Amino acid sequence: MLEHLELFFKSIFIDNMVFAVFLGMCSYLAVSKKVATAVGLGAAVIFVLAVTVPLNWLLDQYLLQPGALSWLGEEYASYDLSFLSFILFIATIATMVQLVEIVVEKFSPSLYNSLGIFLPLIAVNCAILGGSLFMQAREIPSLGLAFNYGLSSGIGWFLAILAIAAIREKIRYSAVPAPLRGLGITFIITGLMGIGFQSFGGMLTGDNEPPTVTEEVVEAVETEQIKEDPKDPKETEESTEVIAGID
């Protein structure tokens, strides 16, 4: 149970698909102009990842790994088909994406219309193939963990695209320098978000450290103190800053 929980949080925050390994950047940049479409694509990615990673885990375990064919009999134990993994993984993914496309078209034509060209492009979304390849490279030990890994990586990707879409909707009202508008500023914001996500790095390694006070609490305490004693001009300045920060 604990390892499930650990993998779950690790894949969402520490090894986030977008911020730590930059997978699925193309659709991340192209479909993040509106929150509604971003949510649709994010959900599709979660679903496809949660299905394809366990499927590819089974393929890897019973077909591709060195010695994986030993269930067929002694004489097959020395076969190593791992060089075929790219082509088999991508075949599984392409099939699953086709299936998702048919299902979405049938049950939610409005979502199908808004996702438009990007649904078939999930097949070439690096996050999907990357999920399977990382699953293979990290030697995830069981089918349950593989499912967990696919699901949580998908959720991480979903969070990332949701966040950037919300920021991009707001940034339309800001005076960004003309050459930086659109793509440029999105890159830099993603970089800054990535630096923020780096701070999750120590989350699971701290053993018996005492729980530290979170930033929000500290800020709240500061504002309270300042409200009580507004005479000091320096502190008043700080309080306006804090309030501006909260806004």
Add this chain to the structure above:
Amino acid sequence: MPLLSKKESKLILDPLADNNPITIQVLGICSALAITAELKASVVMAVSVLFVLGLGNVVISLMRNIIPSKIRIIVQLVVVATLVIVVDQTLKAFAYELSKTLSVFVGLIITNCIIMGRFEAFALGNGPWRSFLDGIGNALGYGVILIIVGFFRELLGSGTLFGIPVLGDPIAKTGLYAYGYENNGFMIIPPAALIVVGILIWIQRAKNPSLVEEA
């Protein structure tokens, strides 16, 4: 007669600047960001993409009249996957250390949007020679960005190029380090790549205002 007609050389030169696959078309970002902490890895990645895209474009272009349009994505994926397996096995055989550094990103050439994008947009509608040139041009445009980003990240982050120290020894304090220069550890972490590419886009669009996006 010159080797390439004007139209053909345009196919190669355009993607290098004004129609760059990374900074303008926004394709193939993933690998451009993930493996550029070292110049060596960037160069290997650029060469691998050059090989896959050049050959893949020719193969797809030769088959363009016999591929049923409904299953073309699967056909394209199979062609790319085959070429990438060749690259991967070659790297494993001749540069094992490097293939460890690149890890899954060699496999991710399959889903590099540049490749599928060029197959869809160009190779399906043009002859093999023109497709070959288009593939080479786009792969070069991709490689140029990769090498620029890799150059700055390795130089500023570790003070080396291709693993060779060029700014002196940071521990013994020789060369530039004698004057108090420090390596910028920030350039090594992954998010720095995004910011470097963001700045590249900024510079390119500031030089060429016709590329600026409307608000």
